[in-house]
Amino acid sequence: MGLDINITKKLPGFELKVNFKAENYILGFLGASGSGKSMTLRCIAGIETPDSGRIVLNGRVLFDSQKRINMPIRKRKVGFLFQNYALFPNMTVEQNIGFGLIKSISKVEKASKIKKKIIDLQLTGMEKRYPYQLSGGQQQRVALARALVVDPEILLLDEPFSALDEHLRSRMILRLMDDLKDFRGTSIFVTHNMEEAYQLCNNIIIIAGGSIDAIGQKDTIFNSPPTLYAAELTGCKNISKARKIGANIIEAIDWECRITFNYEIQGDITYIGIRAHYLESSEENEGINTFNCWVVFTSEALFRIKVYLKFSEPIGDEKKYHIMWDISKEEWELVKRNPLPLKIRINPEKVIQIK
């Protein structure tokens, strides 16, 4: 049961090639814009037709190029939440939600289904309003209610938060998690925002240039990204080419330093990375994995500061840096007082190893 998809489609610039299964959980589709994530959703919904392959949803074949099956959109039982919500502007909230309820159900039943969704999605009092009279968040909930009221077997969410203001987003994410709690099917959530993906999803697929780059449980993907692209996309700012030079020692080629682990490293390593906020200031003068660092430049954000460091003394006006350290302003005020070079420790437990 669930979704089983294996399709290819030629697109300008690249070929979309996706093959995965998803079963009754929220699957995150993370990728840069133009990587084919939305196109995959559109193929599942039937809005776009793949060149070849097969899509099976809960045992129903939606698409099969060999058997020449291409089920029309309206028979697929796919709920689709569009980026711009795509509400019917000429209909009220009530009419929007009820528009898909056409099958042989009584008026009373129809009204009660609409009513239930209006209560579930906290749209009470807005029944008679038109979409243009609603805020972005309310429009999104109407779109969700409209999609859920027809009992879809899968819910496809195409960057549902990209049209919302930044300050609304975190609230809307919590709300969406709540709204989706009662949905007993697979959901696929497309985004280019790793925060959203991490908060909402159980499993994550990283897609790059039309193919799946990494797939796995969200904690695995975020804590130990299996590929270079996955590391970059999940927000790892410090990445260096690397090679194993001892049973437990890795040389970071770009950083010109060596990191020692307290266990034996299995297999080859091509890259290592460390997230910018995992760097630590060290009191010790010389220790394992503690390095002399010179500040090249800093860049201030609202509450935090990005400190660009080099493992050797910069020459003149040099702007080349090795690693970036993301640190709170308060902490930086303290660290700043120490004489250069700063002592920075790279905690091997936080190091991302890419094979």
Next chain:
Amino acid sequence: MSEYSPLWISVKTSITATFIVFFIGIYVAWFMARYKGRARGLLDGILTLPMVLPPTVVGFILLLIIGKNYPIGRLLSGFGINLIFTWIATVIAATVVAFPLMYRTCVGAFSQIDVNVINAARTLGVPEWKIFWKVAVPLAWPGIAAGTVLAFARALGEFGATIMIAGSIPGETQTIPIAIYFAVVAGETGNAIKWVILIFIISLTVMVASDKWSQKQMFLVSAARRK
């Protein structure tokens, strides 16, 4: 035969032609707005042709189709149906020349609709005909209304094709434009002026009324589109 018969014939013909063009026009436009096939350019050209061809050419082609001496006309007259030089012929002529105006305006209006809205309706399991009448037509309504008015105006002013396939039979096929022509030819300037003033009044009234109306419609739709 009343003195005002050209007025009634003109109004009757234009309304009937507009009615036919309304339904055929929006259906064909809906199809063409979504059709992405290879024959698109050709089909679009053929559908627009009556607008750009001289009306006499349109009339001539219609004559070849429904004339008694040609295959289709002969077939029809075998069933006792004779179209040429009848009131139906005035309707056919007006319909054909008015069609492209309706069609063009509606294609424009339909392609303005956000395809996601249409696709959203499809994912909800709504059948195509319901999407068409409940979503596409209401959203394209200002364009459809404008196209209808243009089509009516064009049908009212039709002369060339009408005279070729319907002739000028007073009380039957003689519309106002044709009455004007024959009045001028016969040197009845006063009579011609009378018809000219009348057609002025009709056209202007329809345009002004439709403008007021479409402003209201436009407001409703654009208000609905505002975020």
